Amino acid sequence: MAIIIEPFRIKSVEPIHFTTFEQRKQILADSFYNLFLIKSDDVLIDLLTDSGTGAMSSKQWASIMLGDESYAGSPSYYKFESVMKKITGFKHIIPTHQGRAAEKIIYSILGGKGKYFVSNTFFDTTRGNIEYTGAEAYDFLTEEGKIPHVEAPFKGNIDLPSLEKFILEKGPENIPLCVMTITNNSGGGQPVSMQNMKETAVLCKKYGILFFLDACRFAENACFIKMREPSYESKSILEIAQECFQLAVGGTMSAKKDALVNIGGWLALNDNELAQQARNMLIMTEGFPTYGGLAGRDLEAMAQGLIESMDEDYLKYRLRSIEYMGEKLTAVGIPIIRPTGGHALYIDAKAFLSHIPSHHLPGVALVNELYLLGGIRGVEIGSLMFGKYDDNKAPIAPPMELVRLAIPRRVYTQTHIDYVIEKIIEVYENRRNLRGYEIIYESPLLRHFTARLKPI
Numbered sequence: 188m189a190i191i192i193e194p195f196r197i198k199s200v201e202p203i204h205f206t207t208f209e210q211r212k213q214i215l216a217d218s219f220y221n222l223f224l225i226k227s228d229d230v231l232i233d234l235l236t237d238s239g240t241g242a243m244s245s246k247q248w249a250s251i252m253l254g255d256e257s258y259a260g261s262p263s264y265y266k267f268e269s270v271m272k273k274i275t276g277f278k279h280i281i282p283t284h285q286g287r288a289a290e291k292i293i294y295s296i297l298g299g300k301g302k303y304f305v306s307n308t309f310f311d312t313t314r315g316n317i318e319y320t321g322a323e324a325y326d327f328l329t330e331e332g333k334i335p336h337v338e339a340p341f342k343g344n345i346d347l348p349s350l351e352k353f354i355l356e357k358g359p360e361n362i363p364l365c366v367m368t369i370t371n372n373s374g375g376g377q378p379v380s381m382q383n384m385k386e387t388a389v390l391c392k393k394y395g396i397l398f399f400l401d402a403c404r405f406a407e408n409a410c411f412i413k414m415r416e417p418s419y420e421s422k423s424i425l426e427i428a429q430e431c432f433q434l435a436v437g438g439t440m441s442a443k444k445d446a447l448v449n450i451g452g453w454l455a456l457n458d459n460e461l462a463q464q465a466r467n468m469l470i471m472t473e474g475f476p477t478y479g480g481l482a483g484r485d486l487e488a489m490a491q492g493l494i495e496s497m498d499e500d501y502l503k504y505r506l507r508s509i510e511y512m513g514e515k516l517t518a519v520g521i522p523i524i525r526p527t528g529g530h531a532l533y534i535d536a537k538a539f540l541s542h543i544p545s546h547h548l549p550g551v552a553l554v555n556e557l558y559l560l561g562g563i564r565g566v567e568i569g570s571l572m573f574g575k576y577d578d579n580k581a582p583i584a585p586p587m588e589l590v591r592l593a594i595p596r597r598v599y600t601q602t603h604i605d606y607v608i609e610k611i612i613e614v615y616e617n618r619r620n621l622r623g624y625e626i627i628y629e630s631p632l633l634r635h636f637t638a639r640l641k642p643i
């Protein structure tokens with residue numbers, strides 16, 4: 188197997204902090220066994236999220252100095268706008284401080300009681316912004332996308348027959364918008380094929396429904412299309428991205444993902460009237476339309492980051508590095524979601540720790556042990572995050588108990604990845620000795636952020 192090398196060299200370094208096993212034991216106890224409550228300085232390899240954690244390039248740092256901080260009409264906006272127009276072709280480009288700010292604006296305009304929004308899978312902030320308006324959000328993920336061990340090239344695809352059935356049931360006039368999330372974050376960073384996007388766009392057109400992209404990972408998705416979809420292997424990432432944006436009439440993006448910045452986002456639209464309404468709202472919530480909640484320098488960094496996000500050497504290295512991790516773990520029998528996605532690796536904690544029942548939080552047992560043994564921080568996506576109670580206060584488990592290891596962009600080296608693999612295997616070999624956790628404090632909403640736990 189060919190050695191994977193980073194397609195960059197390092198100009199500025201940032202130390203990471205080593206701790207001892209004994210220290211980590213104490214840190215875990217002091218933070219009530221919840222990794223959200225520990226200090227990031229106490230983490231060696233932080234795989235909590237790929238959002239806003241990427242490393243900027245020397246060109247991005249240079250562009251920071253070019254940032255023009257004029258309140259209105261800054262050249263930094265026009266640079267950003269022109270990059271965006273080239274990639275997306277959308278007519279109106281509206282910057283926001285991050286993805287959810289763009290969502291808040293578009294769903295406040297189109298949402299409301301009695302409205303339905305449809306998607307392959309809504310990301311949680313998107314769903315939140317839709318439901319906040321009184322509207323309802325429905326996911327139509329293809330069946331194969333729901334089964335962790337099934338190998339398929341495009342497990343983020345939308346299930347078109349179920350979607351059409353739903354449209355006819357609820358009435359197309361009650362469905363303003365369909366969102367394709369690329370890649371499908373909540374479903375493991377799995378890609379959507381160009382064919383599926385094309386067919387969805389046609390279906391939406393047939394019923395007069397707007398077709399939108401949640402484009403947070405559009406470049407990673409384009410790279411998967413290039414590698415996996417017939418007739419795309421000789422197209423550039425830019426050409427594939429352009430083709431996919433052309434299918435839609437608008438979109439939102441958190442630039443903290445593929446656009447390689449630490450803060451930023453956008454809302455883009457073709458419709459003049461919608462754009463007018465969106466800009467009016469932007470002025471109230473984010474700022475003037477040529478800065479939208481960002482500094483001029485942030486717009487510069489975002490414009491440059493968007494260009495770099497489509498570099499094929501970088502994308503192939505990134506996807507390959509995560510795939511490599513998956514191969515090493517699979518080789519020793521560690522259960523993961525397959526194939527690996529674009530930004531993260533997901534371990535099936537239910538199968539990994541089959542002796543720990545859901546209500547004893549196997550995902551938490553796994554992330555905490557990874558921290559204890561290796562100083563690595565992952566995140567549980569299972570009973571702690573999504574578990575509920577029935578009327579008798581008995582816990583209801585979600586369908587899966589997962590642990591996500593999200594890979595920040597251009598931050599860790601391949602040696603760091605090898606270290607993470609080694610530590611996961613060590614935890615696996617010792618898995619029978621692991622015990623579950625119980626909750627001693629929880630908040631009524633989003634309990635995983637603040638919950639206090641106790642080992643059993």
Ligand SMILES: *Cc1c(COP(=O)(O)O)cnc(C)c1O
Pocket residue numbers: 238285286287288310312313368372401403440441442443444451452
């Ligand atoms: C991160 C993310 C968002 C929200 O973006 P923020 O910048 O965190 O507000 C929306 N959709 C998807 C798919 C995401 O991954």
